[in-house]
Amino acid sequence: MSTRIIHGTGVLSGLGDTTTELGLRNVLVITDQNITPQAFYSAATSSLSAAGVAVNVYDGCGIDAHLAEVDELAARVRRDGIDGIIAIGGGSAMCVGKAVAIVATNPPSFRDCAGVASFTNRALKMIMIPTTAGSGAEVSQFTLVKDDENETKFVGGGPLSFPDVAVLDPEVLSGIPPRLAAVSAVDALSHAVEAMFTEFATPLTDGLATTAVSLLFRSAPAAILERNEAACTENLLGSAIANMACGNARLGLAHALSLPLEAQHHLPHGYGVGVLLPHVLAFNAPIAAPKVRQLALAFGVREQERPDEDVLAGVIAAIRSFYDRIDFPQSFAGLLDEPSCLNAVARAAVPGLYGTGSTGNISDASEIASPNIRQARVSDAEDIYRACFSTH
Known part of the structure; x- marks a missing residue:
């Protein structure tokens, strides 16, 4: 950079x-x-x-x-x-x-x-x-x-x-409305978390990502709700560091799946990736347990001696608690009407964020083009979308 x-x-x-x-x-x-x-x-x-x-x-x-x-x-x-x-x-x-x-x-x-x-x-x-x-x-x-x-x-x-x-x-x-500040903070958090779960992630990018997560998790509520100057400074730095991480490690499945909702259904980007994030994390966790534990430390989740599923639950609980503190929605319900065919939305996600995937002969078995650490197919994407429209 x-x-x-x-x-x-x-x-x-x-x-x-x-x-x-x-x-x-x-x-x-x-x-x-x-x-x-x-x-x-x-x-x-x-x-x-x-x-x-x-x-x-x-x-x-x-x-x-x-x-x-x-x-x-x-x-x-x-x-x-x-x-x-x-x-x-x-x-x-x-x-x-x-x-x-x-x-x-x-x-x-x-x-x-x-x-x-x-x-x-x-x-x-x-x-x-x-x-x-x-x-x-x-x-x-x-x-x-x-x-x-x-x-x-x-x-x-x-x-x-x-x-x-x-x-x-x-x-x-100083003058940013709290709702916009909350959406922005979640966007930054999604960059840091997604950067850890791609095939291009390295110890260097993980170090950037976990630093960003820690900064954002502790500073965003005070920056948003109290306009605390030190918190605002940390928040801006956390946002920049998060993008340094994903700029090198790229972005994963949450961003790929948000894209058709943004382009075809006009969902604001921050809401798309933010609601998707916990569900994509759960999708990645079965093959990325060490990364989840590393992320848990960044969130201050001290359950390292517990089983993998408990550590994952602790991280997701931390993310959802963060969302609650800054009044960020937990699902797509109320943000946009559920598309009549989620399978069609999932198929539209196949080309991926970087436009490298197939655009013809797409089926439920087609892979979503993404450097995400776990490969997702159209059927997986449809399941994730469905979960995002359920109330938390």
Whole structure:
């Protein structure tokens, strides 16, 4: 990971200097209309102007980064001679920012950049400023974009699209609504947990993942409910570290199964992966008992001498208790209507998060494309979905 991380209270005030150090003079700030009225946003743009940086603004980000939006903005960047991207916002704004930076130097469309390392030119220089402690997109080489025309979501990215700088300032969390903060925290937690249960996980990524779990588990409730500054700082760091883990070890089955619910049924990403997480953990546990025990220590579950199933139960109980403390839902009931055919949703999950799976001749025995440590088939996915629609 080549991203420079600047963190601590008040570091956002130095944004102008950070930007000019990268040699940027004409930037596009990508954000949303909930961010622009905030005091920290004004401070950030004032810092840019004071440093002599020309500031162009796009504040139209909504839920998800959208293909047409990305391609249109990339064309604007090329037309107006913009030399850098600064994204200020949650995961959606940062995904827009990264996708625009990629297409700006690899035209004409983000569709052509789908997959892993499928483009040849270094993305435009970019600075990421997360205003939620969730996606960790500020340190990720990957970005997720929705193709509304085809009702799909797909990933693009690679070593040429790491952000140059991530600015983590806890002051930006002061105005975030508790529900959004809770969804963001669960998104971050899912990144850390999923990173431990993939075929690419190593002791290095497990160390990052367990550190992130510990930070998020102890800090998120205080950050969300009390706006405690130290907790907010830990929460932002935990989110970034979680993405460092999954950026190297990749993401597992919860993310693969959430994708069709997000693309076809418009379920927000954090709710999708969060509700799926305990069920996917239970699916993985039979072949990953040592990993579950390692995860238990990160959650503070002290049942190491008990049978494997008791340790798993303790971890799941810890996750569900965490959800209760921050008022996060335990099932999909109430979030979206149960699809009339869960088998069809499960089949739509076969291509996987990275789009590497089959798209033809899919059956109940077809495998979900995922680096998940335990291979899941369509029939397994259908069972997991069904469990997620049951009330806890």
